[in-house]
Amino acid sequence: HAAPMMMGPELPRDNAASLLPTELHATLVGHEGPVLAVRFSRSGAYVLTCGKDRTFRLWNPYKGTLVKTYTGHAHEVRDVASASDNSRLATGGGDKQVFLWDVSTAQKIRRFRGHDSAVNAVEFAADDSVVVSGGYDRAVKVWDVRSNTADPVQSVVAWRDAVTSLTVVGHRITGGSVDGTVRTVDIRAGRMQTDDLGHPVLCVRKSHDDNCVLAGMLGSRLALLDRGSGEVLAEYRGHQNDGAKVDSCLTYSDAHVVSGSEDGRVYFWELVEARVEAVVEAHPGAVVCGLDYHPKKEVMVTSSTDGTAKLWVPTGGRADY
Numbered sequence: 001h002a003a004p005m006m007m008g009p010e011l012p013r014d015n016a017a018s019l020l021p022t023e024l025h026a027t028l029v030g031h032e033g034p035v036l037a038v039r040f041s042r043s044g045a046y047v048l049t050c051g052k053d054r055t056f057r058l059w060n061p062y063k064g065t066l067v068k069t070y071t072g073h074a075h076e077v078r079d080v081a082s083a084s085d086n087s088r089l090a091t092g093g094g095d096k097q098v099f100l101w102d103v104s105t106a107q108k109i110r111r112f113r114g115h116d117s118a119v120n121a122v123e124f125a126a127d128d129s130v131v132v133s134g135g136y137d138r139a140v141k142v143w144d145v146r147s148n149t150a151d152p153v154q155s156v157v158a159w160r161d162a163v164t165s166l167t168v169v170g171h172r173i174t175g176g177s178v179d180g181t182v183r184t185v186d187i188r189a190g191r192m193q194t195d196d197l198g199h200p201v202l203c204v205r206k207s208h209d210d211n212c213v214l215a216g217m218l219g220s221r222l223a224l225l226d227r228g229s230g231e232v233l234a235e236y237r238g239h240q241n242d243g244a245k246v247d248s249c250l251t252y253s254d255a256h257v258v259s260g261s262e263d264g265r266v267y268f269w270e271l272v273e274a275r276v277e278a279v280v281e282a283h284p285g286a287v288v289c290g291l292d293y294h295p296k297k298e299v300m301v302t303s304s305t306d307g308t309a310k311l312w313v314p315t316g317g318r319a320d321y
Helices: none
Strands: 023-029 035-040 047-051 055-060 065-071 077-082 088-093 098-102 108-112 119-125 130-135 140-144 154-156 163-169 172-177 181-186 191-196 201-206 212-217 221-226 232-236 248-250 256-259 265-270 276-281 288-293 300-304 308-313
Touching: 035 077, 035 300, 035 308, 047 077, 047 088, 047 288, 047 308, 055 077, 088 119, 088 130, 098 130, 108 140, 119 172, 130 163, 140 172, 172 201, 172 212, 181 201, 181 212, 201 248, 212 248, 221 256, 248 288, 256 288, 265 288
Parallel strands: 035 288, 077 119, 119 163, 163 201
Antiparallel strands: 023 308, 035 047, 047 055, 055 065, 077 088, 088 098, 098 108, 119 130, 130 140, 140 154, 163 172, 172 181, 181 191, 201 212, 212 221, 221 232, 248 256, 256 265, 265 276, 288 300, 300 308
C-alpha cells in the first residue's frame, strides 16, 4: 500500500485565508451615482451607504433589501456613523453640514453648524454623548448631542490641510490628513500626538484591540501604527491608490488588513508578515472607495463608483447568512 502523497503545497498556508469573505452574497442597488462610503451598523445587522446622489440608505444586506432612504443633505453624503444603540445616526457631507438623525422616523434631530467646507468624516465618541467631525477646513469639531446648541463645544485646528478620516477611542480622536500626518487629540486632557507619514493620509481605522491605527495613504501605501508610540509596525503594498479616497480596515479578529483599490479589487494582507493572502475582483472597472468589516463575523461590505455596494462572505458560507 503506497503511502499517500503529502498535499502540503496545495493546502492554504493556514485556515484563516480560506475563511476570508471573498464570495459575493448580495448586491445593493439603488443609489444614482457613486457610493462614497459604506458602514455596518454597530451590531452588524444592517449596512449604511452614502451617495453622491445626496441620499444615504439603510439596508438589510443579508436579504439584499433597502430598508429606508434618508434625504436632507444638499450635496453628496460623505460619511455616516451609528450610535451604539442603533437608534441614531450622524452624517456629514459636501454641504458643510453635520446632522443627527432618528433611525426609525428618518427625521433630523439636530443640525450642527460650524464647518467652513465639506465634511469628510463623522464618528460618535465618549459613550455616544458627542459627535466628532472632520473636514476640508482642516478642523475637527466636537458636538454635544445632549445639549440644544448647534455650535461645536470644541474645535481643534491642528492639521495643515484637509482632515480626511477619523477614528475614536474613548476621548481620543485620531485624524488623518492630506498634510501627511496622523494626529491623536485627547479632548479631555488637551494633549496631542503627531505622526508624520510623509504621504497624504486618506483613511484611518483603529484595530479592534484599540492598540493600533491603520493609515491608508496616497502612493498606494498602508501603514500599521502603534497607537501609543506612533511606531510603524508594518507596511502593506500591492493595491492601487494614487488619487481617489479608498477605505481600508482590519478584519474583526485583527488577523488581516483589508483595502479597497482604484483597480476595482479588494486586497487582504496577513497582519504581521504583510503578505497578500487574497484578492477579490469586487467592482471591475471602478474604484472600490468604501469598505467596512462586520464587528463579529468574517463578513465584509464594499462600495464603489459603479453605484453599488456589495456584501461578501466566506466561500461556501452563503447559506449561513
